[in-house]
Amino acid sequence: xxxxxxSGGGLVQPGGSLRLSCAASGFSFxxxxxxxVRQAPGKGLxxxxxxxxxxxxxxxxxxxxxxxxxxxxxxxNTLYLQMTTLRVEDTAVYYCARVMGSFSYYFxxxxxxxxVSVSS
Amino acid sequence: QSVLTQPPSMxxxxxxxxxISCAGTTSNIGAGYDVHWYHQLPGTAPKLLIYATNNRPxxxxxxxxxxxxxxxxxxxxxxxxxxxxxxxxxxxxDRSLGVWVFGGGTKLTVL
Numbered sequence: 001x002x003x004x005x006x007s008g009g010g011l012v013q014p015g016g017s018l019r020l021s022c023a024a025s026g027f028s029f030x031x032x033x034x035x036x037v038r039q040a041p042g043k044g045l046x047x048x049x050x051x052x053x054x055x056x057x058x059x060x061x062x063x064x065x066x067x068x069x070x071x072x073x074x075x076x077n078t079l080y081l082q083m084t085t086l087r088v089e090d091t092a093v094y095y096c097a098r099v100m101g102s103f104s105y106y107f108x109x110x111x112x113x114x115x116v117s118v119s120s
Numbered sequence: 121q122s123v124l125t126q127p128p129s130m131x132x133x134x135x136x137x138x139x140i141s142c143a144g145t146t147s148n149i150g151a152g153y154d155v156h157w158y159h160q161l162p163g164t165a166p167k168l169l170i171y172a173t174n175n176r177p178x179x180x181x182x183x184x185x186x187x188x189x190x191x192x193x194x195x196x197x198x199x200x201x202x203x204x205x206x207x208x209x210x211x212x213x214d215r216s217l218g219v220w221v222f223g224g225g226t227k228l229t230v231l
Contacts, residue, residue: 044209050220106154
């Protein structure tokens with residue numbers, strides 16, 4: 001069974017840092033683009049960042065560019081999101097997802113999410 | 121303000137057919153990029169419902185269908201059931217912004 005499981009969320013003060021992890025199983029991890037999508041409380045979905053299978057291509061939303069770094073360890077089947085200089089508006093559930101498609105890409109498998117709360 | 125525009129809420133009675141719209145622009149849906157749909161039950165993660173405009177992943181009933189015309193897309197749900205009560209999101213790619221974009225979501229209530 002294809003599964004993604006996030007961890008690493010928690011309560012952090014503004015300006016703080018956090019590293020999220022996403023452990024994958026059930027598929028050939030290194031051959032897929034992966035992504036992070038977040039959802040603020042009571043709000044819609046927002047794409048955050050994505051990374052290619054060999055880590056050669058990374059993209060970020062403007063809202064996190066310069067403050068977040070997406071990475072992966074294909075030997076551990078794990079995706080990461082290093083978040084720094086956190087802001088109150090970064091408070092959200094962060095989901096990792098597997099990317100599928102060609103030309104038009106979609107997210108076919110999602111994790112359960114991990115909650116990041118930024119508050120003083 | 122979401123790049124793709126969806127109605128915030130819709131409702132329908134069991135057995136009815138509802139259609140959720142997703143309006144884009146010439147930078148995303150109108151540029152030829154496919155539209156994908158997700159639903160999200162309360163307190164759970166989003167789940168892929170329709171991909172590439174009108175394709176259903178394994179396990180999704182054929183009550184769900186998608187379409188696209190110009191810069192807009194629609195998700196139709198026929199034979200509405202109580203378990204269809206959820207939030208629905210459309211998603212595409214915007215070539216001007218260079219990012220994947222979502223609609224603001226539509227909360228569907230089954231009366």
